[in-house]
Amino acid sequence: MITKLKTNTLTILMTLILILTSISTVYANDTAVLNTRGVSFSGGSRNVSYITIDLNDSSVDIQAAISKNQIGTADSLQNISNQFKTEEQEVLAAINGTFFSAYDNNPLPWGTIQKDGKVIHIGNTGSVIGFTQTNEVKIENLYIAISGSINESGSWYAWNINHPFETADAVTIFTPEFGKETHQHSFTTIVVKAGKVSRITVGKTAIPTDGYVIVTGVPSLVNRFKIGDAVDYDIHFSEINFQNENASAGRDLISSWKEVTSAIGAGPTLIKNGVITANGLSEGFFEDEILTNRGQRSFIGVTKENKLVMGTVPSVSVKELAEIAKELGLYQAINLDGGASSGLIYKDRMVHAPGRLLSNAIVITKKNKQVAIAEPAVRVQIDGKYLETEDLPMIIDGRTMIPFRAIFNALDAEIEWDEKERVAIGMKDNIIIRLPIGKSYTFVNEEKMDLDVAASIINGRTYIPTRFVAESLGARVDWDAQNRVVYIWSK
Structure with a gap:
């Protein structure tokens, strides 16, 4: 009787072990x-x-x-x-x-x-x-591959980005992701700030937050660059x-x-x-x-x-x-x-x-936070006329966001899109607004300013904060909470 009980118990235990080890x-x-x-x-x-x-x-x-x-x-x-x-x-x-x-x-x-x-x-x-x-x-x-331009016509090339080389024939781009300055080296450094050559020097150099530097020891390439040249790369x-x-x-x-x-x-x-x-x-x-x-x-x-x-x-x-x-x-x-x-x-x-x-x-x-599409009653009126856009305004973290092309066009601002840097750009009356996608800051005439809500790409459209953009371009903005209307006066 005792032997049979032990055998049954052992069988049950072995079965449990097999079951447990087979379960993920x-x-x-x-x-x-x-x-x-x-x-x-x-x-x-x-x-x-x-x-x-x-x-x-x-x-x-x-x-x-x-x-x-x-x-x-x-x-x-x-x-x-x-x-x-x-x-x-x-x-x-x-x-x-x-x-x-x-x-x-x-x-x-x-x-x-x-x-x-x-x-x-x-x-x-x-x-x-x-x-x-x-x-x-x-x-x-x-x-x-990297190919660059100088004043939209000249050409240059680079081997890599943010990777130091010890050989003089290397050509490397260093961006702010590398840090505040380049590594220690003895080659020529071409500083590109806001799209233009601002400095040409030798050795370890600061990397501009709104640009990059080119490091090389190739004289024929160095000679192509002059202070003030417009420089870009693809x-x-x-x-x-x-x-x-x-x-x-x-x-x-x-x-x-x-x-x-x-x-x-x-x-x-x-x-x-x-x-x-x-x-x-x-x-x-x-x-x-x-x-x-x-x-x-x-x-x-x-x-x-x-x-x-x-x-x-x-x-x-x-x-x-x-x-x-x-x-x-x-x-x-x-x-x-x-x-x-x-x-x-x-x-x-x-x-x-x-x-x-x-x-x-x-x-x-x-x-974690929900991004809610604004109710149809939320409208934007500019100089007495309601803004017509296929894409609805959005309320994100309590701020009204609107497609950037719609608001810039309505305010007679020029529009650019920097695909490489993923930045929406609006220009009017010597005011330039640069809105990096996903960043909680912007640049107004190169002055860095904080944003409550970052510019975002949603369903293929770039949304930007309505009040900040309008006021930065000199417009006056009011919010009618009862009727859920954003009023913008550009004049």
């Missing part, structure tokens, strides 16, 4: 789900920790993040993630990003980084995962070609990449259109750590249902990581930096802690 651990909210479960592949099985995020939720945003908002620095993944915590948004998840110089005191990134629509570093090796403002995910073997996106370990531009990708606002380059691509690729050699990788060895890995990708999946896996090769990503239902996927860099955060929980400080990361945020 899931933590969820409305948009993001953390899951840990075993996944089988050709070389065995691994416990995979991954987060699934519904990109169909329009309040979700995907950010390319750099440590301390400055290239060449390093910080914990938690601190990088915390940079995006505000009253208006929470952090859903974060994962480590591109490769970087982890073993010296100069943690420069190796891969491409595109932040807030602006390319701030170029890798031209491997693959790049990009995200549009509408949360469309793109993965390409991306080649980025970014060209194409598919990368690798031949004899050299990268060059291939098929044009400008039309498919132009909507991307955030991007991180690493690689190789794991899955393309549902098919496993994981070919490091074809993407310019020659290290065993990428081609053959097993190690701690991080990955990110998207399903056909537009669900973003990002996670970490211990002790697998890149090829095995691709098999796991395929098993998780990914249709497009890319390998990220791994080893001691591999890290994953779900909200405030550290799912997998990196073994070192990081240069960069991918951070997923979700807006």
